[in-house]
Amino acid sequence: MSAATAPAVPAPRLHRSLAEQRRRTLLWGYAALGVFVVLFLIPPFYMVVTSLKSSAEISAEKGNPWIVHHPTLENFRYLLTYPNFRTYFLNSVEVTVLVVLITMVISILAAFSLSRMGFWGSQVLGTGVFLTYLIPASLLFIPLFQIIGKLGLINKVWSLVLIYPTLSVPFCTWILIGYFASIPKELDDVALIDGAGYLQMLWKIFIPVAMPGVIAATIFAFTVSWGQFLYPMAYLYTSNQMVLTVGIVSDLIRGDVFEWGKIMAACVIAAAPPVLLYAFLMDYYVAGLTAGATKG
Amino acid sequence: MAGDTSAPVGVSLAARPAARGVGGVRRLLHRRSTVAFLMSLPLLVLIGGLVVYPAFYAVYLSMLNRHMTAFVGLGNFAFLLRRPTFQMVIFQSSLFAITAVAFKALLGFIIAHLLHAVPGQRQRVLRGLLLIPWVLPLALSTLTWWWLFDPSYSAFNWVLTHLGFRPVPWLGDGWIARFCTIAVNVWYGTPFFMVMYLAALKSVPEQLYEAADVDGASGPQKLVHITLPMLRNIIALTVLFSLIVTFADFDIVRILTSGGPQDMTHVFATYAFQVGIQSGDIPLGAAVSLFMLPILAVSAFVVLRGVSRRSREMAL
Numbered sequence: 001m002s003a004a005t006a007p008a009v010p011a012p013r014l015h016r017s018l019a020e021q022r023r024r025t026l027l028w029g030y031a032a033l034g035v036f037v038v039l040f041l042i043p044p045f046y047m048v049v050t051s052l053k054s055s056a057e058i059s060a061e062k063g064n065p066w067i068v069h070h071p072t073l074e075n076f077r078y079l080l081t082y083p084n085f086r087t088y089f090l091n092s093v094e095v096t097v098l099v100v101l102i103t104m105v106i107s108i109l110a111a112f113s114l115s116r117m118g119f120w121g122s123q124v125l126g127t128g129v130f131l132t133y134l135i136p137a138s139l140l141f142i143p144l145f146q147i148i149g150k151l152g153l154i155n156k157v158w159s160l161v162l163i164y165p166t167l168s169v170p171f172c173t174w175i176l177i178g179y180f181a182s183i184p185k186e187l188d189d190v191a192l193i194d195g196a197g198y199l200q201m202l203w204k205i206f207i208p209v210a211m212p213g214v215i216a217a218t219i220f221a222f223t224v225s226w227g228q229f230l231y232p233m234a235y236l237y238t239s240n241q242m243v244l245t246v247g248i249v250s251d252l253i254r255g256d257v258f259e260w261g262k263i264m265a266a267c268v269i270a271a272a273p274p275v276l277l278y279a280f281l282m283d284y285y286v287a288g289l290t291a292g293a294t295k296g
Numbered sequence: 297m298a299g300d301t302s303a304p305v306g307v308s309l310a311a312r313p314a315a316r317g318v319g320g321v322r323r324l325l326h327r328r329s330t331v332a333f334l335m336s337l338p339l340l341v342l343i344g345g346l347v348v349y350p351a352f353y354a355v356y357l358s359m360l361n362r363h364m365t366a367f368v369g370l371g372n373f374a375f376l377l378r379r380p381t382f383q384m385v386i387f388q389s390s391l392f393a394i395t396a397v398a399f400k401a402l403l404g405f406i407i408a409h410l411l412h413a414v415p416g417q418r419q420r421v422l423r424g425l426l427l428i429p430w431v432l433p434l435a436l437s438t439l440t441w442w443w444l445f446d447p448s449y450s451a452f453n454w455v456l457t458h459l460g461f462r463p464v465p466w467l468g469d470g471w472i473a474r475f476c477t478i479a480v481n482v483w484y485g486t487p488f489f490m491v492m493y494l495a496a497l498k499s500v501p502e503q504l505y506e507a508a509d510v511d512g513a514s515g516p517q518k519l520v521h522i523t524l525p526m527l528r529n530i531i532a533l534t535v536l537f538s539l540i541v542t543f544a545d546f547d548i549v550r551i552l553t554s555g556g557p558q559d560m561t562h563v564f565a566t567y568a569f570q571v572g573i574q575s576g577d578i579p580l581g582a583a584v585s586l587f588m589l590p591i592l593a594v595s596a597f598v599v600l601r602g603v604s605r606r607s608r609e610m611a612l
Binding site: 025026029030032033036037039040041042043044046047050058061064065066105106107109110112113114117118119120122125127128129130131132134135136137138139140141142143144145146147162163165166169170173198223226227229230233234245246248249258260263264267270271274275278279282285286289290 | 328329330331332333335336338339340342343346347349350351353354357406407410411413414420422423424425426427428429430431432433434435436437439440441443444446448449451454455483486487488491492495537540541543544545546547550551564565568569572573578581582585586588589592595596599600
């Protein structure tokens with residue numbers, strides 16, 4: 001018996017030291033990750049902390065700024081009754097809802113057509129869609145300013161509904177092409193034999209099967225139109241037309257009198273929708289983020 | 297995808313003259329491409345009207361004089377290149393983009409590696425927390441950074457003075473302000489790199505590492521000979537994509553410094569905004585924006601080649 005166990009002795013020891021080594025590496029990993037988490041969360045933490053401070057506490061400039069000495073909700077109460085802020089919020093909601101709807105209709109139709117049906121030049125268009133996605137907003141905002149001016153939409157919140165899809169549609173179409181292309185072709189044939197039209201096929205088969213892609217695309221369209229800053233900054237200048245991003249930056253910062261408690265409370269409210277969406281749909285969010293890389 | 301789009305195209309074109317005479321199949325194919333075209337029409341109108349047309353319009357605009365009454369050829373571009381402020385904008389845009397992307401790529405890689413070693417549910421939670429900077433609307437988080445840098449009640453300076461250091465004029469000094477804009481961009485963009493690399497790391501076959509372990513390879517050796525070659529494509533794509541986005545950044549500089557102090561932090565987008573929208577010189581602003589085009593075009597070309605090569609590989 002001892003002869004049988006003898007050769008086995010060194011193995012567990014080696015195993016243990018390897019496990020020990022792994023455990024230590026992992027602990028160092030946790031420590032390093034902890035540092036990164038703290039660094040990454042400083043701004044959101046400070047945003048929330050400041051939003052709970054009264055203007056008096058902030059302007060006193062005494063004590064540790066990282067903690068709240070007398071927490072209060074007065075900033076949030078102020079914002080809820082401040083008509084301008086309500087306008088920004090409602091404008092943001094209107095623009096975002098419309099842009100998401102428009103984006104999804106355009107993208108789903110185009111992605112279905114480009115990935116499944118095809119027509120003369122559809123492959124070039126597929127590549128063109130990806131190329132459009134790479135064009136940043138800051139390249140075209142000046143000619144678009146002129147175009148919007150000619151359409152009489154300067155300082156109209158509707159101009160954003162017209163412009164934002166140029167930022168959201170290319171990426172949404174691109175990832176939906178990937179999802180649609182991965183659906184087996186046999187399904188189409190079955191549907192066509194059963195006498196379904198193309199729109200019926202899209203509605204009954206493709207959208208349900210590619211639902212994760214549709215959700216990821218919706219999240220992307222939402223994030224883009226909720227957080228865009230350059231276009232509203234360039235095209236909107238009166239407070240009744242503004243959306244949250246510019247409204248907070250340009251209206252709540254009055255001259256040199258910074259009402260930082262209110263500004264940060266406004267940021268908390270404005271950041272809440274995308275953060276909540278992310279919290280509940282994180283996997284779709286990440287799928288959409290990495291789709292450009294892991295899908296063809 | 298390549299196969300099933302090209303087939304109906306060829307058939308339907310050839311079938312068009314004979315479609316009425318021959319039976320249902322060809323008519324169906326013919327109709328199929330028409331329906332397909334109609335379904336893509338909204339996309340074509342959108343891209344044509346609000347991307348392609350404005351792009352050419354920008355070129356035309358950039359060749360007009362300030363009041364858009366006369367054609368000045370490349371005069372605006374020549375004027376900009378002679379202007380010291382604009383030379384600084386070119387320098388700062390390059391510095392901003394290259395430094396920020398390098399740090400984002402490096403930090404993203406390190407964090408992805410650390411996360412990859414963390415098991416299961418805990419990895420999900422940590423990834424969730426580390427992705428928050430990317431989720432927050434950039435304009436709002438930059439505003440918070442500004443408040444953190446605030447000279448009179450700076451939260452950072454409070455920490456520094458309590459540790460015995462002198463307070464730092466974060467946004468008041470040119471080079472420090474440049475550092476701050478880059479730091480905020482790194483903070484915002486690192487999670488994107490992290491998620492991309494993490495997804496790519498998961499796709500590296502575990503057997504490769506096991507084989508390397510058997511051969512007695514060290515950690516750094518595995519990194520250089522397995523991980524980096526396997527991730528080469530995705531690293532290149534992510535870096536180039538981020539280079540485009542970072543080069544074109546507007547939000548951070550606009551909110552944090554508005555280009556100051558002494559125009560030292562201006563990048564193309566914020567300078568174009570100041571010249572074109574705020575000072576009302578539309579043609580000059582359009583010219584400033586167009587200076588971004590060469591670098592964007594080169595990056596886009598490389599990204600596109602990488603992406604189409606990847607999709608060809610996937611199709612095989």
